[in-house]
Amino acid sequence: MEFRILGPIEAVRAGQSVRLAGPQQRSVLAALLLARGRMVSVDRLVRLLWAEQPPVTARTQLRKRISELRASLDAERIRSWRDGYAMRVAPGELDLDLFLDEVRRAAVLGDAGRLAEASTALGAALGWWRGPALADGTDELTAAEAPQLEEARLAAIEQRVAVRLALGHHPQVIGELVALVRRHPYRERLRGQLMLALHHSGRTADGLGVYRDWRAELSAQLAIEPGRELRDLHRALLGGDVSC
Numbered sequence: 001m002e003f004r005i006l007g008p009i010e011a012v013r014a015g016q017s018v019r020l021a022g023p024q025q026r027s028v029l030a031a032l033l034l035a036r037g038r039m040v041s042v043d044r045l046v047r048l049l050w051a052e053q054p055p056v057t058a059r060t061q062l063r064k065r066i067s068e069l070r071a072s073l074d075a076e077r078i079r080s081w082r083d084g085y086a087m088r089v090a091p092g093e094l095d096l097d098l099f100l101d102e103v104r105r106a107a108v109l110g111d112a113g114r115l116a117e118a119s120t121a122l123g124a125a126l127g128w129w130r131g132p133a134l135a136d137g138t139d140e141l142t143a144a145e146a147p148q149l150e151e152a153r154l155a156a157i158e159q160r161v162a163v164r165l166a167l168g169h170h171p172q173v174i175g176e177l178v179a180l181v182r183r184h185p186y187r188e189r190l191r192g193q194l195m196l197a198l199h200h201s202g203r204t205a206d207g208l209g210v211y212r213d214w215r216a217e218l219s220a221q222l223a224i225e226p227g228r229e230l231r232d233l234h235r236a237l238l239g240g241d242v243s244c
Contacts (some may be wrong), residue, residue: 001013001031001073001074001091001093002095002128003029003089003093003094003095004095004130004133004203005033005034005094005095005096005133005149006095006096006099006128006129006130006133006149006153007129007130007132007135008130008131008134008135008136009026009027009029009030009134009135009136009137010202011072011073012028012171018072018073019216020072022069023136023137023138024049024065024138025065025068025069025132026136026137026158027048027049027053027137027138027140027141028048028049028062028065028066028069028186029087030084030134030137030145031044031045031048031067031145032078032086032087032096033087033096034091034096034145035086035087036089036093037084037086037087037088037089038086039081039084039086039149040085040086040217041082041083041084042059042062042083042084042085043083043215044084045062045085045215046058046059046062047140048138048140048141048144049062049065049138049140049141050062050140051139051140052103056086056088057127057129065191066080066085076088087202095116095128096128096144096149098125098128099125099126099128099129099152100125100152102121102122102124102125102128103121103122103152103156103159105121106118106121106122106125106159106160106163107159109121110163111161115163115166115167118163119160120168121165122156122160123160124239125154125156126156126157126207129153132146132150133145133146133149133150133153134146134149145155150177153155154184154187158187158189158190158193161176161177161180161190162193163174165193165197165200165223168200169195169199170196170198170200170201171201173193173197174194174197174198174201175195177190177194178191178194181194181210185217186198188214188226188227188229188230189229190227191210191211191214191226191230192229192230192233194207194210195207195208195210195230195233195234195237196242197212199237199242200242204237207237208234208238211230211233211234214230
């Protein structure tokens with residue numbers, strides 16, 4: 001079996017998608033997958049399906065969703081406890097675990113100075129993403145679980161950019177960074193990476209412009225300054241003392 005949550009929630013058997021009947025069933029599956037074999041309480045599952053206003057039949061409906069999952073997957077995969085359910089997931093079955101394994105492998109390779117291999121591993125990690133995580137689950141599931149998954153994805157993207165910068169691929173990452181900064185304007189590490197890429201591509205004035213525009217935007221919208229790391233990088237670019 002393959003289970004996918006880094007995008008639409010899917011279960012795949014022998015290359016064929018297993019039918020999952022609606023966002024509630026997909027959300028129950030995703031919640032059990034995220035628990036990695038630990039018990040998920042009935043109360044938590046009810047909240048993930050109906051938030052704070054469950055129907056009086058919520059527990060009955062939840063039992064039905066569990067029964068449907070057992071019929072679709074494998075009855076022995078999902079265990080019942082007095083107050084909840086747990087699901088057995090074998091190594092290599094869940095795309096999230098495969099993503100995290102590659103991220104960890106990239107870190108080891110990077111520490112060993114094997115930067116090209118680290119970049120390849122991070123590319124493989126990001127290849128497991130098919131869109132926004134938990135994309136077709138309930139709103140409650142997405143609100144509860146998707147932000148930390150998205151944070152892990154963005155951290156992997158930033159790390160891959162850092163490795164590519166260390167490899168000297170400055171001109172090649174500029175377009176990607178411009179798009180990333182546009183989509184994630186408050187991630188200052190991406191802005192700093194764009195400034196560095198521009199500087200090392202002979203476009204220091206453009207790099208300084210990235211900082212100037214961001215500083216003006218923050219001042220106008222929030223009356224605050226950029227973070228310390230970005231300010232330090234700006235000073236280094238002004239002084240021509242950039243070692244990274």
